[in-house]
Amino acid sequence: xxxxxxxxxxxxxxxxxxxxxxxxxxxxxxxxxxxxxxxxxxxxxxxxxxxxxxxxxxxxxxxxxxxxxxxxxxxxxxxxxxxxxxxxxxxxxxxxxxxxxxxxxxxxxxxxxxxxxxxxxxxxxxxxxxxxxxxxxxxxxxxxxxxxxxxxxxxxxxxxxxxxxxxxxxxxxxxxxxxxxxxxxxxxxxxxxxxxxxxxxxxxxxxxxxxxxxxxxxxxxxxxxxxxxxxxxxxxxxxxxxxxxxxxxxxxxxxxxxxxxxxxxxxxxxxxxxxxxxxxxxxxxxxxxxxxxxxxxxxxxxxxxxxxxxxxxxxxxxxxxxxxxxxxxxxxxxxxxxxxxxxxxxxxxxxxxxxxxxxxxxxxxxxxxxxxxxxxxxxxxxxxxxxxxxxxxxxxxxxxxxxxxxxxxxxxxxxxxxxxxxxxxx
Numbered sequence: 001x002x003x004x005x006x007x008x009x010x011x012x013x014x015x016x017x018x019x020x021x022x023x024x025x026x027x028x029x030x031x032x033x034x035x036x037x038x039x040x041x042x043x044x045x046x047x048x049x050x051x052x053x054x055x056x057x058x059x060x061x062x063x064x065x066x067x068x069x070x071x072x073x074x075x076x077x078x079x080x081x082x083x084x085x086x087x088x089x090x091x092x093x094x095x096x097x098x099x100x101x102x103x104x105x106x107x108x109x110x111x112x113x114x115x116x117x118x119x120x121x122x123x124x125x126x127x128x129x130x131x132x133x134x135x136x137x138x139x140x141x142x143x144x145x146x147x148x149x150x151x152x153x154x155x156x157x158x159x160x161x162x163x164x165x166x167x168x169x170x171x172x173x174x175x176x177x178x179x180x181x182x183x184x185x186x187x188x189x190x191x192x193x194x195x196x197x198x199x200x201x202x203x204x205x206x207x208x209x210x211x212x213x214x215x216x217x218x219x220x221x222x223x224x225x226x227x228x229x230x231x232x233x234x235x236x237x238x239x240x241x242x243x244x245x246x247x248x249x250x251x252x253x254x255x256x257x258x259x260x261x262x263x264x265x266x267x268x269x270x271x272x273x274x275x276x277x278x279x280x281x282x283x284x285x286x287x288x289x290x291x292x293x294x295x296x297x298x299x300x301x302x303x304x305x306x307x308x309x310x311x312x313x314x315x316x317x318x319x320x321x322x323x324x325x326x327x328x329x330x331x332x333x334x335x336x337x338x339x340x341x342x343x344x345x346x347x348x349x350x351x352x353x354x355x356x357x358x359x360x361x362x363x364x365x366x367x368x369x370x371x372x373x374x375x376x377x378x379x380x381x382x383x384x385x386x387x388x389x390x391x392x393x394x395x396x397x398x399x400x401x402x403x404x405x406x407x408x409x410x411x412x413x414x415x416x417x418x419x420x421x422x423x424x425x426x
Contacts, residue, residue: 004076004077004079005035006035006036006059007078007382008035008036008081008082009061009074010038010039010082010084010378010381011063011074011084012085013038014040014042014045017084017109017370017373017374017377018084019055020053020371020374020375021374022057024375025381026056028378028379028382029058032382034382036057037058037059038059038060039060039074041062041063041064046060047060065085071095071097071098075098075101075103075104079105079385080105081107082107082108083095083096083106083107083109086109086110086112088108088110088112089112092110093119093122096123099132099134100123100126100127100132101130103130103132105132105133105134105385106135107136107377107380107381107384108137108138109139109373111137111141111246111247113206113211113212113249113250113253115136116253117205117211117212119134124395128394130394131394133384133390133393135384135398137399138377138380139377140372140373141251141254142254143376143380143399143400143403144346144416145169145251146254146255147399147403147408147418148169148348148360149164149169149255149400150258150401151418152164152350152358152360155358156350156356160354160356162353162356163271163273163353164271164273164350164351164352166273166275167276167348168348169275169277169349170235170239170277170346171244171277171279171347172279172345173342173344173368174342174343175342176341177341204309206249206309207306207309207310208253209223209249209253209275211253212253212254212398213260214257218260222272225274226252226256226276228248228252230243230248232299235278235280237282238282238285238288239281239282240291240292240294240295241280241281242278242281243279245279245298248277255400258399258400258401259273261393262400265391279298338367339366339370340366340367342366342368344364345363346364348361359420361421363417363419364415364416364417366415375415378414379413379414380399382410383403384402390407391404
């Protein structure tokens, strides 16, 4: 990558997550020497927003997604652009185009799978020619689960010379004391992205686990091997497993594309595996009815979303417009010390075709959707800005294929600790 005077630029740093990314980079600056800047339409407002967090960016840049010349100027100075301006289907394309044209890596947090699919179709060849990485869905969706699956796959191949037949990911969370707050469940930006997904002309694609897989025969195999289940089920140690939130369709699509991309880079045929995930609701026998009721409610919510994206366009359009108008707006989200008080664990249990079993754990601190996500994105941006820190790949990539598993210890800075358990024979 050509010399640039900035390693990382945070675009959209006034938003709920963007300001936390800026805060994280400011914390890492003294130790790492990262050269970074924050960007927004109004640098004055940005400065005030960061000051409220006790944060100051080394440089403030004016950039507007509706003014391509400002995006080109920003991307021309940066090694990596972290894009936090959503909904991405509406605002993401010009940022990606500026990064490809100016030779900067691009990273975002989108969960809008139809936008990711469109980005692959539009920008794959340009990104390859420019030697840049377009890395999407790089927050709580889907970096942790994606890296856990890649770690398990790499370990199984190294130990036994075989891939994976199945992976089961369970997430357990410990929230701060006191009643939950609406802003902790879903931010305005996330809600507006869901509305954008629902209103898209390609909305029904988002429930397809193979939406991001390029090879048609492989995509068909993924659909047969790994359908997405939305019903509550029993988990380990008496837990009740509810569908993943905010949507259960995001991680599977990314993980299956990772297997395709990593297999191609390693010169081997891809081997689709059955992937399941969910939120583990633990507790004693007395709480079981309540946990099954909660899991059923979460399942019903996701089934409703699945039905919505399959509804006729006229129905979807009206409902999506109502969601966008009356739901939480961008800027609504969690704040304060409660963000720091969340704890969560992601357990990934894998089985190989020969029946060997392997397990990987991720222990994390901070609200998964907002604080942990911001730290993940900030650290990922720093890794991509460093020569030789990530695999020498280009194009439209997933978090695991872009970052590789050798970087996992670096995420301890972001309060995430990945560990691999010893293998267990079947």
